[in-house]
Amino acid sequence: MVNLEPVGGGVSSEHFLLVSPRTGSRLATLMPPSPAPKRRLIGYARVSTEDQMTDAQLLELKAAGCVMIHREQGSGASRARPVLAQLLKEIQAGDVLVVVRLDRLARSVSHLLEVIEGLEKKRAHFKSLQDPIDTSTPQGVFSLQVLGAVAQLERSLISERTKAGLRAAKARGKVLGNPGVREHRPETIRRLTIAREKRYLDPLIASADRWMPTVKRMRPGHPWADVVQVLNGWGQDWTEERLRRAVRKLVSQRMADPELLQKSPPRSSDDRLMTLVAGIAMADPDLSLRDIATQLERMRERTTRGGTKWNASSVKQQLDRARRAGLTVPTSPKDPA
Numbered sequence: 001m002v003n004l005e006p007v008g009g010g011v012s013s014e015h016f017l018l019v020s021p022r023t024g025s026r027l028a029t030l031m032p033p034s035p036a037p038k039r040r041l042i043g044y045a046r047v048s049t050e051d052q053m054t055d056a057q058l059l060e061l062k063a064a065g066c067v068m069i070h071r072e073q074g075s076g077a078s079r080a081r082p083v084l085a086q087l088l089k090e091i092q093a094g095d096v097l098v099v100v101r102l103d104r105l106a107r108s109v110s111h112l113l114e115v116i117e118g119l120e121k122k123r124a125h126f127k128s129l130q131d132p133i134d135t136s137t138p139q140g141v142f143s144l145q146v147l148g149a150v151a152q153l154e155r156s157l158i159s160e161r162t163k164a165g166l167r168a169a170k171a172r173g174k175v176l177g178n179p180g181v182r183e184h185r186p187e188t189i190r191r192l193t194i195a196r197e198k199r200y201l202d203p204l205i206a207s208a209d210r211w212m213p214t215v216k217r218m219r220p221g222h223p224w225a226d227v228v229q230v231l232n233g234w235g236q237d238w239t240e241e242r243l244r245r246a247v248r249k250l251v252s253q254r255m256a257d258p259e260l261l262q263k264s265p266p267r268s269s270d271d272r273l274m275t276l277v278a279g280i281a282m283a284d285p286d287l288s289l290r291d292i293a294t295q296l297e298r299m300r301e302r303t304t305r306g307g308t309k310w311n312a313s314s315v316k317q318q319l320d321r322a323r324r325a326g327l328t329v330p331t332s333p334k335d336p337a
Helices: 055-063 082-090 109-121 138-171 186-218 224-233 240-252 269-283 289-298 312-324
Strands: 003-006 016-019 026-030 041-047 068-073 096-099 125-128
Touching (some): 041 082, 055 068, 068 082, 186 269, 269 289
Parallel strands (some): 041 068, 041 096
Antiparallel strands (some): 003 016, 016 026
16 A cells, blocks of 8 residues: 655645655655536526517526526527627636526527537536526436437438438439529529528628627728737637628628728838727727736737737837827726826
8 A cells, every 4th residue: 555645845735645655755646636617607598579578587597596697689590699609609618508498599409409519618518497408417418418319310301301302303304403593594593692692691780789889990990900800809700801791791781881991001010019909999998908908918919029918008108109190099087197
């Protein structure tokens, strides 16, 4: 047998050494297990129309111990739900996403499994108060596996029926596909184009309140790269091309000012950091110098000296430069005069 001795010298007594009882030599160090992620219950309440109320859901979620509750109005059949999308990006390891019923989160098994798979990747869990699903328990995981098996069986049956129908149609000599598309009928092509545009435009409009205010404040004074960097620093996921395309679409629908698409003024490479800091301040005028510094660190932006830590004075220096360069940078009441 070996002896366990606590490690001294200022190290926590929870650390132990394996010591040989015969020679007294140290064999190994036993480390305590890593603490489990802190468990937070985060509620999600959804209604389909403005006439419906989330009050009943809020009461149940509060009674279940949810520390915060996100509310959204939108169809259960639609996956374009910006509040849910943002919640799933911000949820942390150990958190539990809680809903009153499964239909508040999804109307299809495939969508439900997609959401839960995303939670599992972040080591978070899911719980439905009125359904036997709690992925933090073995019983809940089993119920989820049953749902997954049923969904897979349903997809397989639909695929087989579709293939059988296509084979039968071919055997009867029927030409497959949309006749209007095959014959290039203008009305059919126009209808399909409208449907495709609607599928793109609807979720774009639904999420515009999260990103469009920043675009309006920064464009065209700042390059698209700076706008994208600011948005992604807040947890969004944009590329320059996707953002330009989104703004062009809203401009074409007369929902945005065409000026946003104008070319930004040329600036030297030395001014990139200055314009980026100014862009963050313009995107949210209520930010303090410390808030801007925190965001720059989160974006892994280096200081003029190459450091990774920002302080309020460094931010103020860049904002002062921006004002001297003619940029309209807001002055936060939290900033020193």
